[in-house]
Amino acid sequence: MRLVIVSIGRLKQGPERELAERYRERFDGIGGKLGFRGIEIHEISESRARNAAARIAEEAGAISAAIPEKSVLVALDERGDNIDSGAFARHLGRWRDESVANTIFVIGGADGLSPDLRRMAKLRIAFGAATWPHQMVRVMLLEQVYRAATILAGHPYHRA
Template identity: 90%
Template sequence: MRLVVVSIGRLKQGPERELAERYRERFDDIGRKLGFRGLDIHEIPESRARDAATRIAEEAVAISAAIPEKSVLVALDERGDNLDSSAFARHLGRWRDEQAGHTIFTIGGADGLSPDLRRKAKLRMAFGAATWPHQIVRVMLLEQIYRAATILAGHPYHRA
């Protein structure tokens, strides 16, 4: 199974991009041994529309175009479930074992994800009740994907 993070907005050069890349590389090292075919990041430019509804709709079209058929869709959404790392690892392991071709993680822009994308998601997850910048959400997501792989591998990185 290939994992893909589809995110509105670009991470500019700097510490957030470096940290995101570090977790992506760490996942690649351990993930292949666990049957994952890689972790890609697909950045989509933010809509320049004047109103939020149009921005959300335009970004939803771009996100949808990046989702292959029969993918597992995970929406990062402040109204989503707060999962602990072990539960998240169990989801990834189950989808891998069910031979899902892709698991797509979507991170919306400043206005969030469209209701349609949230409805289509097999899992809607949040990183607590706080509102986070989408650049930080990407780093947190990549760390959790790496942590899930270490849990699945029985690696000591995760200490509960």
């Protein structure tokens, strides 16, 4: 199963990018042995539209264009569910075992995701009640994907 992160906004050079790459590389080291084909990241520029509704719609169109058929969509959304790392790992493991071709994680822009994208998502998750910058959400998501792989592999990284 291929994992893809589609994110509004770009990670510039700096500590967030370095940390994101570290978790991505760690995942690549263990994920292949578990039936995952790595993590791709598609960065989409933030909309320059004048109002929030237009920005959300424009960004939703760009996100939708990046989602291949036969994909499971996971929305990172402040209104999503707070799930623990074990539950997250079980979702990824189940989709892999069901031969899902792609799991697509979407991270919206400053105005959030469109209601249509949220409805399309098989899973909507939040990293707590706080609002996080997209750069931090990407780092946290990559860490959780790596953690999920270690859980599925029985690796001691995750201690619960």
